[in-house]
Amino acid sequence: MMLKLNPGAAVAAASFAALSALPFDASAGVVDDFRQAHAAGITTHAAxxxxxxxxxxxxxxxxxxxxxYTQQWTASTAGGMVRGGWRVGQELYTASDIKLPPARVGPPDHPYAAWLYAGVFSERHAADxxxxxxxxxxxxLGPCAGGERTQNTLHRILNQPLPQAWSRQVRNEVGVVLHGEVAPMRWTPAPFLDVTPSIKGRLGNIYTDAGFSVLARAGRLNLLPNQPTLHGYLRLDGRWVGYNASLQGGYFSSGNPHTVAPKRLVGEAEAGVAWLQGPFEAMVGVVRRSNEIRDLPNSFGSQNYLRLILSYTH
Known part of the structure; x- marks a missing residue:
């Protein structure tokens, strides 16, 4: 008798394994690091x-x-640093052409969806x-996330066409997502070049996935994230998707206007420049993400976007 493996369950298990690899004591380490960073650290605001x-x-x-928007606190430790912070964010997803009327938005095109969230995090960095x-x-997730109002406002400011089919966005659902990342080492073949591999995962009713990432940097490098730097970077990601509510609707919701099946393997590449000097930091990169929808041609479903990060520390 053959057992059929559910892809979502398999990726959930992989995500849990990735999160379990984090070198934190679940009952004390995360909270202690957060408290230490908040009590003794310097404050950074990032957009x-x-x-x-x-x-x-x-x-x-x-x-x-x-x-x-992220507010975080950074404190030095013997041989490294700890960080803790909180963040709030919003993600918007639409069909391939926002000018399509609601009646023409359906599979295999991307559903309209918005995800509004807030969260806390804790992290450790070592000089190695x-x-x-x-x-x-x-x-x-859904109309409660305010995606229609945000996109209409942005497009009016940029003098762009207004989206036509937010009336067919996925239904409301409260979501919880646990996320984690661990990098065991950094390889430095030259003083101006380093390569850092990492594994990461998310587990929840909005996103469940597990992946592997490689970050290569070249230039004037910093050993820790809060030190001065000027470098170019290239990040390559691959992730196995168990659940993506922006495509499938919330895990516990039903009656969505339309949903689509995700591709199980999604790749992403980002190339850019990072600079940090004194209290100011800036990063700009171009991201290429592969097709995320199973029934769309890869040439049609892939996308490009720009990522911009600005931060100030005091």
Whole structure:
């Protein structure tokens, strides 16, 4: 008798294994690191924008916008640093063409969806390049996330066409997502070059996936994230998708206008420049994400967007 493996369950198990690899004591380490960073650390405010319109094109679709604000505290430790913080963000997803009327939005095109969330996180970094991070986000998927109002406002500011089919977005669902990442080492073949591999995972009713990432940097490098730097970088990601509510609707919701099946393997590449000097930090990169929808041609479903991060420390 053959047992049929459920892809979502398999990826959930892989995600749990990735999160379990984090070198934290679940009952004390995460909380202690957060408290130490908050009590003794310096404060950083960071704004992050993902948007395909920043590439100076007038059409957008799929993952069309991501907005995040983070406040974090960083404290030095023997041989490294700890960080703790909180964040709030919003992600917007639309059909491939926002000018399509509601009646023409359906499979295999991307559903309209918005995810509004807030969360906390704790992380450790060592001078040898190893690091670990764990956190949890809680939020709302669907009309409660305010995606229609946000996108209409942005498009009026940018003088772009208004989206036509937010009336067919996925239904409301409260979501919880546990996320984590661990990098066991950093390889430094030259003083101006390093490569850091990591594993990461998310587990929840909005996103469940597990993946592997490689980050290569070249330039004036820093050993720890809060040190001065000026470098170019290339990040390559691959992830196995168990559940993606922006495509499938919330895990516990039903009656969605339309949903689509995700591709189980999704790749992403990002190339950019990072700079940190004194209290100011900036990072800009171009991201190429592969097709996320099983029944769309890869040439049609892939997408490009620009990522911009600005931060100030005091």
């Amino acid at each position: 992050e924008i993902d948007n395909d319109s920043l590439l100076l094109k007038r059409d957008d679709g799929f993952y069309t916008s991501g907005l995040r 390049g190893s690091h670990a991070r764990v956190g949890v986000d809680v939020g709302c």
